[in-house]
Amino acid sequence: MTKRIQHWLAMLVTTFMLTLSVSAVASNETSANSDNERLGESVVRQEITGFAGADYWRMVKDGQEGYTTSKSPEHGVLISVPGQTWYILKEKWMSPLGALAIFGSLAMVALAYVVVGPLKLSKPKTGRKIKRWSRFDRALHWSMAFTFLTLAFSGLTLVYGKHFIKPVVPTEVWGWIIYAAKQYHNYMGPIFGILLVAVLVKWWRKSLFTMVDIKWFMKMGGMVGKHKGTHPSAGFSNGGEKAIFWLLIFFGIAITISGLVLDFPIFDQTRRDMELSNLLHMFSALILICGFIFHIYIGLFGMEAALDGMITGEVDETWAKEHHDLWYNEVKDLPENQPGYDAAQEADKKGSASQNNA
Numbered sequence: 001m002t003k004r005i006q007h008w009l010a011m012l013v014t015t016f017m018l019t020l021s022v023s024a025v026a027s028n029e030t031s032a033n034s035d036n037e038r039l040g041e042s043v044v045r046q047e048i049t050g051f052a053g054a055d056y057w058r059m060v061k062d063g064q065e066g067y068t069t070s071k072s073p074e075h076g077v078l079i080s081v082p083g084q085t086w087y088i089l090k091e092k093w094m095s096p097l098g099a100l101a102i103f104g105s106l107a108m109v110a111l112a113y114v115v116v117g118p119l120k121l122s123k124p125k126t127g128r129k130i131k132r133w134s135r136f137d138r139a140l141h142w143s144m145a146f147t148f149l150t151l152a153f154s155g156l157t158l159v160y161g162k163h164f165i166k167p168v169v170p171t172e173v174w175g176w177i178i179y180a181a182k183q184y185h186n187y188m189g190p191i192f193g194i195l196l197v198a199v200l201v202k203w204w205r206k207s208l209f210t211m212v213d214i215k216w217f218m219k220m221g222g223m224v225g226k227h228k229g230t231h232p233s234a235g236f237s238n239g240g241e242k243a244i245f246w247l248l249i250f251f252g253i254a255i256t257i258s259g260l261v262l263d264f265p266i267f268d269q270t271r272r273d274m275e276l277s278n279l280l281h282m283f284s285a286l287i288l289i290c291g292f293i294f295h296i297y298i299g300l301f302g303m304e305a306a307l308d309g310m311i312t313g314e315v316d317e318t319w320a321k322e323h324h325d326l327w328y329n330e331v332k333d334l335p336e337n338q339p340g341y342d343a344a345q346e347a348d349k350k351g352s353a354s355q356n357n358a
């Protein structure tokens with residue numbers, strides 16, 4: 001019996017000792033691990049400040065170029081100091097001022113609608129149609145309008161989405177929106193450039209300024225104040241339309257070139273080139289967006305019967321006389337502007353005449 005008790009006691013003591021030793025090893029390991037971690041951290045810290053040296057990091061922060069095996073421009077610069085100026089110009093100045101300009105333009109057209117009101121025709125429409133825009137012109141205009149407006153919306157999403165959309169949608173949805181906006185903007189941008197060249201080639205001649213346009217401006221287009229309803233003389237395009245045309249061409253070229261620099265960063269562009277292009281791109285886009293808020297207002301609400309021409313290709317005789325009298329006098333006697341003119345019949349007649357001559 002005593003032997004049995006002795007045996008049990010021995011087993012109990014062994015178990016107790018084993019348990020003690022295992023937990024001792026475990027706790028030793030834990031403390032060794034945390035010691036190692038602490039050691040590792042201090043080595044890293046030493047390497048950062050001690051090994052590289054505080055002076056080294058001061059130089060990096062000051063934007064000085066270090067050594068790298070990469071031969072690309074600026075690869076040795078870890079922190080770009082002028083990049084911070086760009087960031088401030090973009091985020092603290094251009095972005096809020098741009099938002100102000102856009103909301104300001106929207107407020108101005110709303111005010112113009114309420115205070116000045118749409119420019120109505122002073123005489124009733126006669127029903128006689130005058131050919132103004134060809135099918136090609138209209139296709140060009142609406143392609144340009146679609147491209148410009150969708151680029152404007154995707155671009156504004158890229159700049160302002162984080163303030164207006166991100167806070168109100170789930171993170172995943174925001175991810176998709178911003179990804180789609182970026183991809184759309186990058187691929188559609190060059191198409192805008194191509195359309196811009198087509199617009200320039202097709203409409204530059206009729207958009208050259210003449211003395212008639214200066215007089216048109218002096219009478220403020222007959223739209224406001226004491227000149228309201230006076231209908232100053234104009235050719236095919238009036239001074240305002242010519243101004244919007246050249247605004248589009250000038251800032252459109254700036255947008256296209258800067259956009260291509262940003263779209264294809266494979267021609268050794270430096271960070272400075274990209275930052276400058278970005279600022280120029282944003283500035284030009286904001287100018288055009290504000291300018292075209294007025295153009296769209298006039299086309300949609302500001303001038304009675306202006307939109308007809310860009311939809312059907314024809315305008316009413318009264319509209320032509322009142323807004324583009326010089327052009328009306330030039331084209332009113334053309335066969336295509338006579339009542340009952342049938343373009344298809346006319347083409348047939350011309351075809352058979354040339355066959356007879358042959």
Ligand code: HEM
Nearest residue numbers: 144145148149207237241245292296299300306307309310
């Ligand atoms: C909903 C949007 C738009 C509407 C309703 C609109 C409406 C019009 C109308 C009615 C005309 C013809 C004016 C006339 O016959 O004298 C016109 C001309 C024109 N539009 Fe638009 N437009 C829109 C957007 C745009 C956009 C986004 C652009 C370019 C970015 C643009 C560029 C032009 C140009 C260059 C002309 C020719 C002006 C000229 O030289 O006579 N339009 N638009």
